[in-house]
Amino acid sequence: MRSPLLSYLTAFFLLIGSIAPAYAQVPTAPAPTDTTKKYANPGGVSAAVKAPWYKSKLVKAVAIPAVMITYGAITAQGDAGINHRERTFVQKQFRPVNTTIDNTVIFLPYLELGAVALAGVQSRNDRINTLLIIAKGEAIMLASTFAVKYLAQETRPNGSDNLSFPSGHTAQAFLAASIVHTEFRDKSQWYGIGAYTIASSVAALRMINDKHWQSDVVAGAGFGILSAHLAYLSHRNRWGRKPIGRDVSLSPTYFGNGTPGMAITWRPTK
Template structure:
């Protein structure tokens, strides 16, 4: 585990060093904006719009997302408190966060979990836009590293959590 944590930290430091010159430029603004889309507000709005506008899939999409988030949120919170991993911006004094973290602990990335959960459900019900949804979710995950609030492994575990919970919910509701 120490070796994995060390590698994870080295990858984080490499990313942080190679993006630090862009802190006040368009790239950092882009990642802040992408990260903001993962805050959660848009998920409910999208599900509500589809609920009312798409008679074929919208209702099932809404209930699948609702079920998935009712599993994901408690699992995310439990994992945070089990691992209690220090955020990179608190552990590595050379790398201050670009945004204010939403909570104290780092593992898993909740933004990434939620984004991949939504992308997986979107890809299931609307396969023609599935690739776009996964690209967006990937950028949400990357943004959390670039903004210095998560290590890469936090993002990978968040992705696995979101995809697995979404697939479980899809299978439960058929």
């Protein structure tokens, strides 16, 4: 005969077994959604990682010319130190030449720029924007170099005046060379190499003619390159949607009777 206690325990566990599944199927209420940042990033696009300051366009544009200008300023000691040694070496190796060459060669990079463009090589910018960049670069270069000249009051090697530092001729040549390099570097690096070779010859001529110290020409090159870089950084290509002037090219040719001439080609674009 079954014990009453055993009967009660059996009935209790059967009751628990029948109730437990019912409670297990009861759905739990979902956790409230956090809407505090609902509109922080609606597109779900991760934020762009900000590049460090030393990789910015301004730092890259200023770094090299700043080093050149700083070197020129540190070594600007007149007829002393490295200036004295370099002047002595140049005078032993070279004779002065006509200064008219200095005044002419400084614009040869611009002549290269125009000749390459007229030959049909597509530059980075159209004609009008390139001219605007040149005008802006010239303004920056002239203002900065002449301001420093009057502040520095450095005497020239030949003692003609106190406007030696920095070299304006060198700054002019390197400004033009930097613009040539920027406009055509995507086509060929040789355009820039040729322009910088011309600019370097200007710096050498200024020292050969005893017009400038080494510190002057190094700083002048820095001012020229810096002026070009600042002109590009501050320029907004307002006419860049349609090429202006790129459909016109000029090339040398010979006519039927052997007479040389120039041929103008117009290739209209849509």
